[in-house]
Amino acid sequence: MKDFFTVTPLEEVFEYISSFPVVSDENIPVTEATGRILAQDIKAKEDIPGFARSTMDGYAVCASSTYGASEGNPAYLTLTGAIAMGKKSPDSISPGNAIRISTGGMLPDGADSVVMLEYVTEIDDTTLEVYKSVAPGGNVIIKGEDVHEGQTLVEAGIKIRPQEIGLLAALGKDRVDVYKKPVIGILSTGDEIVPIQATPGPAQVRDINSYSLFSQIINSGGLAVSYGIIKDDYQALFEKCTLAVKNSDMIVISGGSSVGTRDLTIDVLNALNNSRILVHGIPMSPGKPTILAKAGNKPVWGLPGHVTSAMVVFDRVVRPFVEHAGGKDLLKNRNQPYILAKISRNLSSAQGRIDFVRVRLKKSDNVLWAEPILGKSGLINTMVQADGLIEIDMNTEGLNKGTEVSVIPI
Amino acid sequence: MKDFFTVTPLEEVFEYISSFPVVSDENIPVTEATGRILAQDIKAKEDIPGFARSTMDGYAVCASSTYGASEGNPAYLTLTGAIAMGKKSPDSISPGNAIRISTGGMLPDGADSVVMLEYVTEIDDTTLEVYKSVAPGGNVIIKGEDVHEGQTLVEAGIKIRPQEIGLLAALGKDRVDVYKKPVIGILSTGDEIVPIQATPGPAQVRDINSYSLFSQIINSGGLAVSYGIIKDDYQALFEKCTLAVKNSDMIVISGGSSVGTRDLTIDVLNALNNSRILVHGIPMSPGKPTILAKAGNKPVWGLPGHVTSAMVVFDRVVRPFVEHAGGKDLLKNRNQPYILAKISRNLSSAQGRIDFVRVRLKKSDNVLWAEPILGKSGLINTMVQADGLIEIDMNTEGLNKGTEVSVIPI
Numbered sequence: 040m041k042d043f044f045t046v047t048p049l050e051e052v053f054e055y056i057s058s059f060p061v062v063s064d065e066n067i068p069v070t071e072a073t074g075r076i077l078a079q080d081i082k083a084k085e086d087i088p089g090f091a092r093s094t095m096d097g098y099a100v101c102a103s104s105t106y107g108a109s110e111g112n113p114a115y116l117t118l119t120g121a122i123a124m125g126k127k128s129p130d131s132i133s134p135g136n137a138i139r140i141s142t143g144g145m146l147p148d149g150a151d152s153v154v155m156l157e158y159v160t161e162i163d164d165t166t167l168e169v170y171k172s173v174a175p176g177g178n179v180i181i182k183g184e185d186v187h188e189g190q191t192l193v194e195a196g197i198k199i200r201p202q203e204i205g206l207l208a209a210l211g212k213d214r215v216d217v218y219k220k221p222v223i224g225i226l227s228t229g230d231e232i233v234p235i236q237a238t239p240g241p242a243q244v245r246d247i248n249s250y251s252l253f254s255q256i257i258n259s260g261g262l263a264v265s266y267g268i269i270k271d272d273y274q275a276l277f278e279k280c281t282l283a284v285k286n287s288d289m290i291v292i293s294g295g296s297s298v299g300t301r302d303l304t305i306d307v308l309n310a311l312n313n314s315r316i317l318v319h320g321i322p323m324s325p326g327k328p329t330i331l332a333k334a335g336n337k338p339v340w341g342l343p344g345h346v347t348s349a350m351v352v353f354d355r356v357v358r359p360f361v362e363h364a365g366g367k368d369l370l371k372n373r374n375q376p377y378i379l380a381k382i383s384r385n386l387s388s389a390q391g392r393i394d395f396v397r398v399r400l401k402k403s404d405n406v407l408w409a410e411p412i413l414g415k416s417g418l419i420n421t422m423v424q425a426d427g428l429i430e431i432d433m434n435t436e437g438l439n440k441g442t443e444v445s446v447i448p449i
Numbered sequence: 450m451k452d453f454f455t456v457t458p459l460e461e462v463f464e465y466i467s468s469f470p471v472v473s474d475e476n477i478p479v480t481e482a483t484g485r486i487l488a489q490d491i492k493a494k495e496d497i498p499g500f501a502r503s504t505m506d507g508y509a510v511c512a513s514s515t516y517g518a519s520e521g522n523p524a525y526l527t528l529t530g531a532i533a534m535g536k537k538s539p540d541s542i543s544p545g546n547a548i549r550i551s552t553g554g555m556l557p558d559g560a561d562s563v564v565m566l567e568y569v570t571e572i573d574d575t576t577l578e579v580y581k582s583v584a585p586g587g588n589v590i591i592k593g594e595d596v597h598e599g600q601t602l603v604e605a606g607i608k609i610r611p612q613e614i615g616l617l618a619a620l621g622k623d624r625v626d627v628y629k630k631p632v633i634g635i636l637s638t639g640d641e642i643v644p645i646q647a648t649p650g651p652a653q654v655r656d657i658n659s660y661s662l663f664s665q666i667i668n669s670g671g672l673a674v675s676y677g678i679i680k681d682d683y684q685a686l687f688e689k690c691t692l693a694v695k696n697s698d699m700i701v702i703s704g705g706s707s708v709g710t711r712d713l714t715i716d717v718l719n720a721l722n723n724s725r726i727l728v729h730g731i732p733m734s735p736g737k738p739t740i741l742a743k744a745g746n747k748p749v750w751g752l753p754g755h756v757t758s759a760m761v762v763f764d765r766v767v768r769p770f771v772e773h774a775g776g777k778d779l780l781k782n783r784n785q786p787y788i789l790a791k792i793s794r795n796l797s798s799a800q801g802r803i804d805f806v807r808v809r810l811k812k813s814d815n816v817l818w819a820e821p822i823l824g825k826s827g828l829i830n831t832m833v834q835a836d837g838l839i840e841i842d843m844n845t846e847g848l849n850k851g852t853e854v855s856v857i858p859i
Binding site: 143193205206232239298345422449 | 534595615639658660788789
């Protein structure tokens, strides 16, 4: 049965995200975990640091021994020695005494603060002149100040950055549980498509989409697996789709911008085991003919065949599905960085759909301009020239030259 | 000889970038090239597409046959057949004729445009009623419209995105020349540092910096090689540095925030073969005690030992050096995306230095606030809590609550 072609607004498409499953996890070395998605909370089983440390070069003291000290009225303390790095001092400090300490050194028992080198003169081997008072805790990181035992520091679902790697190292973890990379199968359809290694005959074109999608999947944290080029043939497409669904967490089919191929794709998606069409058309440009089906519990996308349309739909629509499948908590990773610029010309836009316009950034007269790249959505070079996309929402008829826009890097 | 401690403004530090060499290149499969740096210009050796293609489902015609056609006054054309996808039509079109064509199909000889399906009715097998005129070139991508032969499409030095991968596929290139990843050696110094697998004894701490820097190097496009933990000993550090310089394109030494260790690092850097100190101190916070030396033609960094300082200096200062070494053209990749927010409290800042303040983003009352994370620069957890950095320049004394700031994601 062919579904009736009713478009689904983008925010309703996104409501399907959470209905799809998340992949399982694996345990990997921290040195390989950069950019992966954390699969369990990071909790501290110990205090960090495990002891009070000096943050400065200076002298460990009892703060009270320095109260009132100034240039004109220094305090005089007894210097009892120096603390070696990485060693606990056998001596303890009592009021009136001081001991030399370096940045990162462990405070001796009895000391509660460090007077900075700059405010001290060693009069002789045992006498210290102090010109400035220090408060208790001054120039010290106390035990557990960075991390305290039992604290949950990072929650599962975040993308691991260098600082999380550092935190894991601090906690002594050289391995970490992360979500596996979701396996995304790519199918490219069309009688006119030939492998990129081939010289296209008349009327033939190379298979661009399998490669640009491959790269986008990698950038989204997925593992791309290409199922090659499938002719516009129901049985061939059905069989390859069935295989791809079985072996993948999600599949993307590209090609089929013609009505005939689109119908073929819909027929195959409907026929897959335990399948239904969730979305058939999204009010966006480019990308209106996008299809989303659910086969078993897996998302199957029918992307437009035009290279630019397929790329924009992947970036703006499919990507969060890939990220969700890969365990990323989309609410905890929600701030999309962008570049502010001014639109360089008037731009019209149809109401009732979201427009994603490719733009090139150009600085002139100290203004950063976003220049719309006009060109048909079949042209890969328009994406190559683009630095980013601007989104013109459903209710905006267009933008006037000079309007400030947020350019989403692509 | 110890150099006099004169700080070098950040922009002068950056002037050294171009004085360092770039790594050599290698040829890799396009499927592995995402995020790598292109080492040669991409030039087109052919037109893409190689023939005029329809961008719509419809009928290939001579535009002149449709002139004046309207709902009230349709044009009648003779339908001569249909064009198969991927095949050149044996028929040519003359005025008065039309041939069915799908999106992506090759225009037959004689046709110059495509009338969309929506504006046509097939009266019978050979008669077509056309309700709307089309201009020459309408709904057609002409030969070479995407890419024309001889055109330089992308210049060496850019970071390869999915669209460049797509372009390479379009041009039939399944391999591409990219710069090798620069090898960055990491040395961690300090008598108090123990491997992360160890349980630190009293006064000891785990080697965080080797891991956070490892991850930052990966994110900067480098290949990180850890040379382990070196005791605060001249001979040991000299030997390990000499080895690391020999085997790497750049080295970063972390640790040594105490005056003694810093002096040791300086002594070793001065003693390296054919070496000189370029930078000894940068007016920035955190990160003032940063050292840059040139050993032979390789950059050698002495980073502060505090974890946060080391990370901020790497991100804001060292990273462009790594990118340059890796072949990235910093002028062609210059727009740093950010997130606009308002600072949540008054923030003071010393004049005469650049402050990089860690901030957490929080939405409330529909405003995105950047909350400064206050905490000593020895605390890794302050970086974990941070969503980004804001930069307060040399000449700004501070920011008032509500001031708009650009948050650089970290």
